[in-house]
Amino acid sequence: MTPDPAPTIQQLLAFYLEAGVDCALAEAPVDRLSEPELIVPAREAVPPKPARATLATIPAARGEPALAPEAAIMSAREAARTAPSLEALRDLLENFDGCALKSTATRLVFADGNPQARIMFVGEAPGREEDLEGLPFVGRSGKLLDRMIAAIGLDRSKAYIANVIPWRPPGNRTPTPQETQICLPFIRRQIELVNPDVLVTLGNPSTQTLLSTREGIMKTRGRWFDYDTGTRTIRAIATFHPAYLLRSPSYKRMAWQDLRAIAKALEQVASPSS
Numbered sequence: 001m002t003p004d005p006a007p008t009i010q011q012l013l014a015f016y017l018e019a020g021v022d023c024a025l026a027e028a029p030v031d032r033l034s035e036p037e038l039i040v041p042a043r044e045a046v047p048p049k050p051a052r053a054t055l056a057t058i059p060a061a062r063g064e065p066a067l068a069p070e071a072a073i074m075s076a077r078e079a080a081r082t083a084p085s086l087e088a089l090r091d092l093l094e095n096f097d098g099c100a101l102k103s104t105a106t107r108l109v110f111a112d113g114n115p116q117a118r119i120m121f122v123g124e125a126p127g128r129e130e131d132l133e134g135l136p137f138v139g140r141s142g143k144l145l146d147r148m149i150a151a152i153g154l155d156r157s158k159a160y161i162a163n164v165i166p167w168r169p170p171g172n173r174t175p176t177p178q179e180t181q182i183c184l185p186f187i188r189r190q191i192e193l194v195n196p197d198v199l200v201t202l203g204n205p206s207t208q209t210l211l212s213t214r215e216g217i218m219k220t221r222g223r224w225f226d227y228d229t230g231t232r233t234i235r236a237i238a239t240f241h242p243a244y245l246l247r248s249p250s251y252k253r254m255a256w257q258d259l260r261a262i263a264k265a266l267e268q269v270a271s272p273s274s
Contacts, residue, residue: 069178072098073185080185086115086193089186093166099182101175105167107134111190113160118266120196121145122187123241124205125165127172136161141242145202148242151256152263160194162187164206180209192229197269198262199227199234203241211236217244222258224265235265 067075075098083089090110096102109126112135121137129139137145149159164187165175175183187210191199201207204217211225220238227236239258240251 067098069182072182073178076182076185080189083189083193086111086190089189089193093186096186099167099179101165101167101169101179104170106131109134109136109163109166109168111160111162112136112138113156114158115160115194117158117160117194118197118269119154119158119200119262120160120162120191120194120198121149121200121202122191122206122210123161123163123202125163125172125175126168127243128168131168136163137242140246144242144245148255148259151259152266160196162190164209174205180205184209188229191227191234192231195229195232196234198265199236200262201236201238203244206241207238211238221254222261224261235269237262237265 076096079092079096080089083092090108093108093110102108105126109130123136126136127139127141129142130136136142145161146156149155164180165183166186169175169179191210199210201210204220207217207220208214211220211227213220213225217238217240221240223238225236225238227234237258239262240255245252245255
């Protein structure tokens, strides 16, 4: 039997892209198979068993957070609570090692737009373009979001844009519940510091995470929620994520309806006596 021909470089690259491997994590490849095996000492040479270690005291493996999930969540809550400004919050995230996504991402994707804006948009997580540029919504979905913002008479200089997760998950995979819970205190503090009049959650993940609902986006979109920052209640509304609209353009009409409702709410806040 004639063996199959070896794949070409182009075929290998196409395979990796399809599998979600679209960027390198280091300058040179690492052969994991060549790493020395762990040598287990003979039974009689094993030292006395030490006191039982907790998950938080076990050294982190490569690509894993330095803290156990429960400890990382508590650490994130404490750190976010102490941030007096957006600049301080960004610095905290730059130095936070409790989320494994930080070790695989190219850079932190914190926010874009005007911190004094009256409206804030929050998506789920950065994609490849965002990871490379360090800004949220800069790819195809970002261009559509710009058009959505323009539909209510605004642009990025009059809006604030962020994500629940500030680091790109490898291969654009869905963030795990643990990763979301670790990052949640930071986006909550970010919303509190921006203090917008209207909060817009883009897509199902950010809507369920921030608005504490289990319903799908088809039921939540276009509905108003009360988002409590602890010091103020903000009007919040859910709509489709731009990436979803690119895949399903038939829902753009519903999204424009949501945008009209948002524009009306901003007008009402600007002139409460009317």
